[in-house]
Amino acid sequence: MNTPMLFLGHGAAGDARSMAPWVRQLAGLGVTAEAVNLPKSNAQRAQDVFRAALTDDPAAVIGGHSYGGRMASLVAADQP
Numbered sequence: 001m002n003t004p005m006l007f008l009g010h011g012a013a014g015d016a017r018s019m020a021p022w023v024r025q026l027a028g029l030g031v032t033a034e035a036v037n038l039p040k041s042n043a044q045r046a047q048d049v050f051r052a053a054l055t056d057d058p059a060a061v062i063g064g065h066s067y068g069g070r071m072a073s074l075v076a077a078d079q080p
Contacts, residue, residue: 005060006033007053009068012040019065038068050075 008019019035026033038046050062062072
């Protein structure tokens, strides 16, 4: 069974590399995750990173830490 890709956004003080420990731990649990880099200066552009991921993979799941989690939740709230 294919599990959906999980795209993770970082906190405001980090970048995709700061999410690497979570990506590794999730992989150990059988969850395929990828960290994304979010623009920090513009919330709309940060949300667009998640929107693009969902356009490329509509079955994907989005989330993150702090800033990344907030951006993901705003995008998720707009999904049908």
